[in-house]
Amino acid sequence: MNFRKYIWVGVLLLTFVGCKIRPKRSSEIINVNHRxxxxxxxxxxxxxxxxxxxxxxxxxxxxxxxxxxxxxxxxxxxxxxxxxxxxxxxxxxxxxxxxxxxxxxxxxxxxxxxxxxxxxxxxxxxxxxxxxxxxxxxx
Structure with a gap:
């Protein structure tokens, strides 16, 4: 039972943390600033x-x-x-x-x-x- 809780917590952490650490490509930064x-x-x-x-x-x-x-x-x-x-x-x-x-x-x-x-x-x-x-x- 405890093992399942650890798996769910791990999946949730990877989901939320993984989305926030995506680096922006330099082309995205340049395009936004020059529009x-x-x-x-x-x-x-x-x-x-x-x-x-x-x-x-x-x-x-x-x-x-x-x-x-x-x-x-x-x-x-x-x-x-x-x-x-x-x-x-x-x-x-x-x-x-x-x-x-x-x-x-x-x-x-x-x-x-x-x-x-x-x-x-x-x-x-x-x-x-x-x-x-x-x-x-x-x-």
């Missing part, structure tokens, strides 16, 4: 409500660079092939604005649809999630 661009989305969620089937929905997500360095949008990745996008500019100067347009084709879609899009940028928070929502009704 002076800041991406702020004015809207990250668009709900179109009820729409008819065979409609092209276009959601516009505005954002700006509130930092002191140039903001680079590395990629925009919708989670569905039925969703296209356009980016007004992938290089945004400090205090400048831009937008991403998501184009959702409701052809062959019915009911509740929620599309997520991942945006990656050169900011401390590398990934951002955009959401487009619609309830598609038959014609």
């Amino acid at each position: 002076l661009s800041s991406l702020i989305f004015i809207n990250k969620y668009i709900d179109f409500g009820k729409v008819r089937q065979d409609t092209l929905l276009i959601g516009k997500y505005r954002f700006y660079n509130s930092g002191s360095d140039t903001l680079f949008i590395k990629y925009v990745n919708p989670d569905c092939s039925c969703t296209g996008y356009s980016l007004s500019n992938d290089t945004i100067q400090p205090l400048d604005t831009a937008f991403i347009e998501l184009k959702f084709d409701t052809k062959e879609k019915l009911g509740f649809n929620k599309i997520y899009t991942t945006v990656r940028a050169n900011t401390q928070t590398e990934f951002y999630k955009l959401t487009l929502k619609a309830y598609v009704e038959e014609e």
